Amino acid sequence: MPSYKPLILGALLLSMSASYPMAASCMSAPDSITLNTTGKLFLPFQFNHAKHIQDIKECSDCHHHTTGTLVQNPKCVKCHSNSSPTAVVSCKGCHSSTPFSPETLAEKRTEKQRFHLDKMGLKGAMHQNCIGCHTKMAAGPTGCQDCHPRSKAGDAFYNSDKVASSHGKKKH
Amino acid sequence: MKRRNFLKACVIGGATISLGKTNKGWAAGSFEGYPEAMGVLTDTTRCIGCRSCEAACNKEQNLPEPETSFQDKRVFEEERRPDSKAYTVVNEYEKKQPGGPVYRKIQCNHCNEPACLTSCFVNAYTKTKEGAVIYNSKVCVGCRNCMIACPFNVPGYSYESVTNPIVKKCILCYDTRLKVGKPPACVDICPQEALTFGHRSDLIKLAHERIREYPDRYTDHVFGEKELGGTSWLYLTSTSFDKIGFDTTLGNEPIISNVKEFLGMVPMVLSIWPALFSGIHLLSKGKHDDHGEQTETKQEDH
Numbered sequence: 311m312p313s314y315k316p317l318i319l320g321a322l323l324l325s326m327s328a329s330y331p332m333a334a335s336c337m338s339a340p341d342s343i344t345l346n347t348t349g350k351l352f353l354p355f356q357f358n359h360a361k362h363i364q365d366i367k368e369c370s371d372c373h374h375h376t377t378g379t380l381v382q383n384p385k386c387v388k389c390h391s392n393s394s395p396t397a398v399v400s401c402k403g404c405h406s407s408t409p410f411s412p413e414t415l416a417e418k419r420t421e422k423q424r425f426h427l428d429k430m431g432l433k434g435a436m437h438q439n440c441i442g443c444h445t446k447m448a449a450g451p452t453g454c455q456d457c458h459p460r461s462k463a464g465d466a467f468y469n470s471d472k473v474a475s476s477h478g479k480k481k482h
Numbered sequence: 483m484k485r486r487n488f489l490k491a492c493v494i495g496g497a498t499i500s501l502g503k504t505n506k507g508w509a510a511g512s513f514e515g516y517p518e519a520m521g522v523l524t525d526t527t528r529c530i531g532c533r534s535c536e537a538a539c540n541k542e543q544n545l546p547e548p549e550t551s552f553q554d555k556r557v558f559e560e561e562r563r564p565d566s567k568a569y570t571v572v573n574e575y576e577k578k579q580p581g582g583p584v585y586r587k588i589q590c591n592h593c594n595e596p597a598c599l600t601s602c603f604v605n606a607y608t609k610t611k612e613g614a615v616i617y618n619s620k621v622c623v624g625c626r627n628c629m630i631a632c633p634f635n636v637p638g639y640s641y642e643s644v645t646n647p648i649v650k651k652c653i654l655c656y657d658t659r660l661k662v663g664k665p666p667a668c669v670d671i672c673p674q675e676a677l678t679f680g681h682r683s684d685l686i687k688l689a690h691e692r693i694r695e696y697p698d699r700y701t702d703h704v705f706g707e708k709e710l711g712g713t714s715w716l717y718l719t720s721t722s723f724d725k726i727g728f729d730t731t732l733g734n735e736p737i738i739s740n741v742k743e744f745l746g747m748v749p750m751v752l753s754i755w756p757a758l759f760s761g762i763h764l765l766s767k768g769k770h771d772d773h774g775e776q777t778e779t780k781q782e783d784h
Contacts, residue, residue: 412663434675
């Protein structure tokens with residue numbers, strides 16, 4: 311088995327430190343959450359939750375139908391027009407960290423009734439949510455290392471030492 | 483009389499072989515892939531061109547160090563293709579368009595009916611039931627027919643190896659991952675889930691569902707669903723496929739359909755033609771029997 315496999319899995323396991331009840335308001339939410347806790351290629355980092363609450367105000371913009379005001383999206387409203395807040399609102403509560411494992415794929419195949427068959431994995435959901443919104447709002451980081459600095463293992467993985475030499479070569 | 487019997491046998495044998503071959507060819511042309519075959523759906527609207535898939539492929543397949551780092555975006559200045567040192571590459575298209583740039587990952591598409599496999603006369607290629615097109619370097623004679631046959635220009639050849647040059651291409655991480663049900667390394671590392679791994683039949687449904695749900699976001703076509711008889715790798719895009727490096731003139735017929743009739747003819751030609759021309763020769767010789775006999779004897783003497 312290749313040695314970097316645990317690194318990938320590690321990077322996959324972006325996890326939120328707490329699953330917090332959000333029934334009444336966003337006030338009970340944590341101010342800061344450590345993300346990418348088991349990341350190997352990229353280091354864990356602090357997500358400033360408080361700042362996002364302040365800037366966005368609407369919890370459901372990120373948390374969908376699980377908390378905050380009810381969703382407005384016509385597609386979601388079909389089922390979630392009257393959904394009550396869920397007990398678990400963390401990303402990993404719904405988005406699997408192993409979306410393509412044989413077990414997850416088999417589960418999807420057997421549960422024919424499931425509507426959200428195309429649900430993103432945890433890593434995909436978080437990156438799309440963050441980078442998507444940052445790009446749309448033209449605010450906030452979009453580069454890999456703007457959020458999570460790369461580890462030494464990550465440097466080796468991306469052969470980052472190869473940049474300077476080839477850059478010089480190309481110029482000449 | 484011996485010669486006549488021999489010729490008869492040739493004709494009968496040739497006819498049998500050619501019929502057999504043709505039937506086999508028809509069967510192959512209607513093959514729609516293994517039912518449990520896996521695949522990958524590339525959603526180009528999600529790709530951000532981070533090149534992590536290239537790095538993951540490099541490490542998983544123990545490929546040589548790249549010339550420049552995998553974070554170097556200057557590689558996008560030119561359109562690249564996979565080779566023996568990189569089984570997958572990401573290219574940038576539509577650079578100055580309003581919705582652009584659009585990134586597209588290229589690798590072996592793992593056809594249901596691979597042209598490489600069809601062209602290989604030593605059977606070095608196998609389409610596994612998991613959907614991967616794998617390659618056995620031990621039987622390869624290095625003819626590189628597969629490189630010419632591949633409609634996607636995928637297989638690379640390790641020209642740099644003096645002693646043992648072999649054909650190299652993406653094998654869907656068959657040996658290390660796919661065989662045990664795991665997704666390929668590129669899929670595992672993709673931060674944007676631009677690559678979705680699953681059963682090919684499920685992915686086709688999923689792709690059409692995405693188009694149906696977001697008609698403004700996608701072009702109403704799943705590349706690889708039908709192209710060349712279908713491929714294990716499928717694609718979605720927001721722009722037209724020909725603008726992001728796809729050959730949209732390939733059609734839906736697998737490559738084998740273009741050659742199966744011809745290949746069915748080969749044994750016939752090999753067996754009937756000698757008989758036919760020998761017959762003509764004998765007939766023409768019959769008219770000048772004495773002369774012919776003499777010539778033959780003379781030739782035998784030499």
